[in-house]
Amino acid sequence: MASFENGGSGSKRNLSIVGFAVWLLLMSTTVAQPASGPELPYQMPPKAIADLVDAPPTPIVFVGPDQQWLLILKYPPLTTLEDLSQPELRLAGLRINPRTNGPSRQTYYTEAVFKKLSDGKEHPLSGLPSKVRMTNIDWSPDGRWIAFTLTHSDLIELWVAEVKNGEAKKILPVAINDAYGDAFTWVSDSRTILARTVPVDRGAVPSAPVVPTGPNIQENTGSKAPARTYQDLLKNPYDAALLEYYATSQLVEVTLDGQRTAIGKPAVISQATPSPDGKYILVETVHRPFSNTVLMERFPKLIEVWDADGKPVYRVADLPLAENIPITFSSVRGGRRDVGWRADATATLCWAEALDGGDAAVETQERDRLYMISAPFDADPVPMITLGLRFEEIQWGTENLALVYESWWKTRQVRVWHVMPDSPEVEPKLIWDRSWEDRYNDPGRPLVQLSERGTYVLITADRGGTLFLSGEGASTDGDRPFLDEFDLSAKHANRLFRSEEPYYEQPVRLLDVEKKLLLTRRESVTEPPNYFVRDVKKGQQSQATFFPHPTPQLADVQKQLIRYKRSDGVDLTATLYLPPGYTPDDGPLPMLMWVYPQEYKSADAAGQITTSPYRFVRTGWWSPLLWLVHGYAVLDDPTMPIVGEGDTEPNDTYVQQLVAGAQAAVDEVVRRGVADRHRIAIGGHSYGAFTATNLLAHSDLFRAGIARSGAYNRTLTPFGFQSEERTLWEAPQVYSDMSPFMHADRINEPILLVHGEADNNSGTYPLQSERFYGALKGHGATARLVMLPHESHSYRARESVMHVLWETTEWLDKYVKNAPPREEPAGESLMTTDR
Numbered sequence: 001m002a003s004f005e006n007g008g009s010g011s012k013r014n015l016s017i018v019g020f021a022v023w024l025l026l027m028s029t030t031v032a033q034p035a036s037g038p039e040l041p042y043q044m045p046p047k048a049i050a051d052l053v054d055a056p057p058t059p060i061v062f063v064g065p066d067q068q069w070l071l072i073l074k075y076p077p078l079t080t081l082e083d084l085s086q087p088e089l090r091l092a093g094l095r096i097n098p099r100t101n102g103p104s105r106q107t108y109y110t111e112a113v114f115k116k117l118s119d120g121k122e123h124p125l126s127g128l129p130s131k132v133r134m135t136n137i138d139w140s141p142d143g144r145w146i147a148f149t150l151t152h153s154d155l156i157e158l159w160v161a162e163v164k165n166g167e168a169k170k171i172l173p174v175a176i177n178d179a180y181g182d183a184f185t186w187v188s189d190s191r192t193i194l195a196r197t198v199p200v201d202r203g204a205v206p207s208a209p210v211v212p213t214g215p216n217i218q219e220n221t222g223s224k225a226p227a228r229t230y231q232d233l234l235k236n237p238y239d240a241a242l243l244e245y246y247a248t249s250q251l252v253e254v255t256l257d258g259q260r261t262a263i264g265k266p267a268v269i270s271q272a273t274p275s276p277d278g279k280y281i282l283v284e285t286v287h288r289p290f291s292n293t294v295l296m297e298r299f300p301k302l303i304e305v306w307d308a309d310g311k312p313v314y315r316v317a318d319l320p321l322a323e324n325i326p327i328t329f330s331s332v333r334g335g336r337r338d339v340g341w342r343a344d345a346t347a348t349l350c351w352a353e354a355l356d357g358g359d360a361a362v363e364t365q366e367r368d369r370l371y372m373i374s375a376p377f378d379a380d381p382v383p384m385i386t387l388g389l390r391f392e393e394i395q396w397g398t399e400n401l402a403l404v405y406e407s408w409w410k411t412r413q414v415r416v417w418h419v420m421p422d423s424p425e426v427e428p429k430l431i432w433d434r435s436w437e438d439r440y441n442d443p444g445r446p447l448v449q450l451s452e453r454g455t456y457v458l459i460t461a462d463r464g465g466t467l468f469l470s471g472e473g474a475s476t477d478g479d480r481p482f483l484d485e486f487d488l489s490a491k492h493a494n495r496l497f498r499s500e501e502p503y504y505e506q507p508v509r510l511l512d513v514e515k516k517l518l519l520t521r522r523e524s525v526t527e528p529p530n531y532f533v534r535d536v537k538k539g540q541q542s543q544a545t546f547f548p549h550p551t552p553q554l555a556d557v558q559k560q561l562i563r564y565k566r567s568d569g570v571d572l573t574a575t576l577y578l579p580p581g582y583t584p585d586d587g588p589l590p591m592l593m594w595v596y597p598q599e600y601k602s603a604d605a606a607g608q609i610t611t612s613p614y615r616f617v618r619t620g621w622w623s624p625l626l627w628l629v630h631g632y633a634v635l636d637d638p639t640m641p642i643v644g645e646g647d648t649e650p651n652d653t654y655v656q657q658l659v660a661g662a663q664a665a666v667d668e669v670v671r672r673g674v675a676d677r678h679r680i681a682i683g684g685h686s687y688g689a690f691t692a693t694n695l696l697a698h699s700d701l702f703r704a705g706i707a708r709s710g711a712y713n714r715t716l717t718p719f720g721f722q723s724e725e726r727t728l729w730e731a732p733q734v735y736s737d738m739s740p741f742m743h744a745d746r747i748n749e750p751i752l753l754v755h756g757e758a759d760n761n762s763g764t765y766p767l768q769s770e771r772f773y774g775a776l777k778g779h780g781a782t783a784r785l786v787m788l789p790h791e792s793h794s795y796r797a798r799e800s801v802m803h804v805l806w807e808t809t810e811w812l813d814k815y816v817k818n819a820p821p822r823e824e825p826a827g828e829s830l831m832t833t834d835r
Contacts, residue, residue: 042081045805048553048629052619053077053801055550058528060109063519065450066143067511068118069163070531070544073137074111078621081797084790088758090232091243093295094180095760095792098205101198101246102149102156102178105792108133114166117511117519117533117544125161127168136183140190141454145256147193149176149183158184158195160256171258174200177249180270180296187274188453191256194274194281196249199266206241213237218292225324226727229717229763230295240290244268247286251310264310270301276453277346280313280375281306282339291323298322303339305349305377314377316349329409329725330360330390336371342421343396343455347375350384352391360390360409370394370404372421385419385428395446396421398457399464401488403431403446409725412437412601418488431491437605443493444471444484447510461513465489470507473498478561479612481506483518483536496536504614505532519544523616525559554617556580557628561613564668566660571607574638574665577617578674579628588676589633590817591669593702594624595695596688597640597658599650599723606641621801622685622794630809631817633674638665640691651724651734658691659699666701679703681816683808686710686764686793687722693740693772696747703822704815705751706808709764709793712772713741717763744775750782750815754804756791764793784811 044050054077062071088104089096097104110132112125133151140147143163150157155175161168175198176183184195216236234240251263251272263281271284283306286299303316317336325331334357342348350372356362368391371381389406392414396402400422407414414436418429432443447468448456459468465488473480481504484493497518499505505522508531516536523529528549534541549555558578566572582589600606619625624634640661644650650657662682669675682702684692689710696705714721714735718728728735736742755769766787773785786807788800795801 042799042803043806044802045809046630049626049805049809050802051553052551052626052629053621053798053805055619057620058547058550058618061521061531061545062137062139063509064143064163065139065141067509067519068116069143070115070117071137071139071146072113072115072122072545073109073134075107075109078798078801079107079796081790081799084797084800089242089246090758090760091239091246091296092234092290092299093230093232093297093760094243094247095232096179096246098246099154100151100156100178101175102151102183105796106133106135106151108135108151109137110134112137114163115545120544123166125166125168127161128159136178138184138186139450140186141188141450141452142190144190147184147186149178155198156183158193158254160193171256172197172252172254172260173258174198174252174260177247180247180249180268181272185273186454187253187278188276188455189278190454192278193254194263194272195252195254196269196272197252199248199250202245202248202266206238206245208238216292223324224326225293226327226719227293227323228327228719228721229765230293231760231762231765233295234290234292240288243290243296251281251283253308262310263308264306270296273341274454275341275347275375276343276451276455279308280347281308281310282316282341282349284339289321291321294321294323298325298333303336314373316351326359326361327719327725327727328360329723330407332358332390334358338391338393341455342372343451343453343457344398344401345374349373349377350394355386367391368406382424384421384424385417387417389413389415395448396455396457397460397464398451399460401458401460401464403458404428407436411435412605431488435602435605437600437602439472439474439605439608439610440476442471442474443486444469444473444482446486447507449510459510459513461485468496468510468513469493474608474610476609477501478609478614479504483507483510497534499614502614503527504612504616524614525557525617526555528616528618551619553629554580554619554625557617557625558582559613559617561609561611562668562672563609564664566657566664568660570603570641570643572639572641572661572664573609573611574668575611575613575636576669576672576674577625577628577634577636579631579633582633584673588670588673588679589631590679590681590812591633591635591675592624592627592681592683592706592812592816593635593638593662593665594688595638595640595662595682595684595691596686597642597661597691599642599644601643601645601650603641603643603645606639606643610639611637621805624683626805627809627812632812633669635665635669635675638662640665649724649726649731649734651731651738654734654738655694655698658694659701662695662699662701678822679816679819681706681812683707684710686761690740693747693751694738694743696749696751697740697743698746700749702749703819704749704811706754706811707751707769708754708804709756709759709761709769710753711763711768712739713768714739716765716768721763741772741775744772744781745779747776747779747781750811751776752784752786752807752811754786754788754807756788756793756795756800758790759793761793782815 060073095104115122137148158172177196177198247268250266254260267285273282301319304312305314322333336351339351355366368387370384373381387406389408392405402419404417412435416432420426447459451457467486469484473482480499483497486493509519511517518534531544532541560576642650670677681704682692683706685708689707753769776783
């Protein structure tokens with residue numbers, strides 16, 4: 001008989017046969033079905049759920065600039081934990097794989113096929129290695145070639161392929177540096193590529209100091225430098241040395257036949273863009289001093305124009321370290337910014353300069369001014385337009401035409417101006433002045449095309465007098481994408497196409513302006529997205545791709561856009577999904593409600609429909625729809641608008657509005673008879689997780705919660721979060737009221753917390769979940785914390801994803817589907833002040 005040590009007395013005793021049998025049973029149960037702890041291996045969810053996740057995604061399609069070819073790209077749904085476990089450097093917002101000198105977290109294309117629109121003939125990309133990991137795919141301006149990078153275990157290579165036969169070849173014998181900025185750019189001749197390479201003589205990797213040379217010191221001398229909560233910041237001089245080592249590139253000009261020429265000296269290059277005529281290069285480099293408090297995008301930048309040999313010919317700006325940009329939304333960096341080439345000219349630069357110092361809190365009538373300067377850059381910059389709001393972007397036409405966009409966060413206002421850049425004496429004309437929250441009156445976006453110089457320009461007709469606009473077409477019937485002709489002078493739109501039920505059909509490319517041939521992407525609830533060539537004039541169409549349904553087991557899922565009202569009269573919507581084969585006779589089901597709220601300045605805009613009832617039922621690892629095959633109903637994205645009109649900020653009444661929206665959603669699905677009020681779970685990811693935990697803290701509407709990668713203590717993001725621009729010191733009560741961490745003692749429903757250990761999203765660092773779990777545990781809550789090794793804000797490895805789905809299924813089944821009846825009155829919303 002075996003004997004065991006009694007730790008309490010230090011003596012030994014023999015177990016009885018019955019006692020040993022009981023102990024053996026308990027031990028075998030624990031080993032076979034471990035529930036927690038570091039010894040728990042990765043688990044698999046039910047096969048029906050796993051099959052949905054493993055289904056191949058619908059391919060990605062790129063349209064060639066000649067409008068004749070499609071490039072069809074396939075990619076796996078997930079990566080492996082082995083791939084995710086490769087070495088990773090986290091430096092100033094970059095995540096670098098030191099073995100490849102490229103991104104450490106990347107989605108790779110594994111197959112590519114060229115398809116001709118005119119006859120439907122296809123041929124695959126050929127001549128590649130056995131293991132294909134393609135990224136950075138880009139068409140040549142003439143549409144005859146594509147360039148791309150291939151990632152191997154220890155380096156990244158530059159390849160090209162001829163479209164007409166699909167034959168690929170490597171054109172550069174040195175390694176590409178893809179750690180920072182674009183790996184390469186086509187020159188307008190379609191025969192030359194400007195690539196960033198690893199310097200061949202850069203030497204050995206800097207060695208980490210064994211003994212510190214001194215403390216790490218930060219100092220502020222009285223200037224205000226607030227910053228949002230960033231991760232992956234530089235910590236010490238060694239981090240700075242690593243960043244400089246891996247981010248430094250040598251520009252190389254390489255031709256399709258492999259001839260190469262080094263351009264300039266190695267530098268930390270954030271931008272290198274050839275001029276449309278190919279004679280100059282706009283180069284933006286990052287230099288010291290670096291910062292330990294902001295990301296790399298705010299480091300000092302030198303912006304210059306180089307000639308084709310790499311000699312600087314014009315200094316645009318040398319911008320200092322920008323640690324002191326105000327956190328007020330619509331604030332920007334001072335000095336020349338958003339520098340770029342005019343897309344319609346040979347070599348003309350355009351940039352914006354803030355007239356308010358970049359501080360949105362400054363009261364002024366003039367915010368930004370745009371300037372231009374043309375080669376040889378020896379004249380004074382020419383003012384183009386002065387803006388009362390903050391410059392956003394510019395679209396160039398080819399007929400002395402530009403559209404300038406400005407916006408202002410506080411009012412949600414956006415304005416678009418018609419500018420004649422070659423006629424400065426002509427006053428800009430206001431085309432649109434609207435709220436971007438108002439989706440129902442969105443005029444759409446002008447379509448663009450790739451010019452022969454490799455730049456994107458507006459598609460126009462009538463000598464630049466007519467634009468072509470495409471938009472979501474939001475309406476009370478849901479989104480119905482459209483294509484309009486827009487007369488710039490009359491400011492009048494003529495509708496050419498609008499999606500019709502039962503389809504959701506988006507314009508993708510205007511193939512022929514005169515013939516009105518339109519390439520669209522069409523889907524329905526049961527039909528996956530495919531591409532069609534539509535003759536708008538004749539009302540005819542032909543199908544161009546034939547992608548199959550990736551998850552036929554969901555073909556009979558019931559989908560419905562439902563509408564209901566909040567108690568204060570705000571219109572709300574949600575998408576209701578019911579399992580295949582469900583009938584009213586089946587009665588109420590357990591339900592998973594998946595949420596992500598939005599802030600609004602207008603109650604009318606908050607009530608607008610933001611989706612379409614005709615979108616394809618697609619799933620991924622992130623989707624709550626996975627549990628449709630496990631006996632659950634799903635209410636996806638029930639609108640929970642947080643409204644603050646006038647001088648009132650939305651978050652001033654965040655909790656009250658949130659609970660009212662959830663109450664309305666629960667009441668509606670119960671009224672419809674599809675959900676059991678006693679068996680509804682609330683869940684979300686990121687800000688949705690924050691929302692779900694707040695609902696558990698401030699109501700008794702839900703039986704359990706799922707919170708993935710959230711932030712729960714807003715005092716840890718004191719200089720703003722999401723759409724909140726006030727600081728903790730300006731609105732301490734708001735920060736406290738909105739932090740579920742502060743109300744952990746009120747959460748009496750089971751909650752599952754999941755977080756990636758390498759989360760780099762602003763504000764959602766892993767400590768948020770760890771501390772929140774500690775607070776819940778300290779108050780005796782039923783809670784479980786799952787930390788995923790190597791995972792960031794979005795989960796990538798198949799092992800991690802499957803385990804999260806197993807955890808979620810176990811949690812939902814135990815605490816929702818198979819939960820005993822509640823003893824307290826169910827469905828009663830109890831606000832913070834009542835609990």
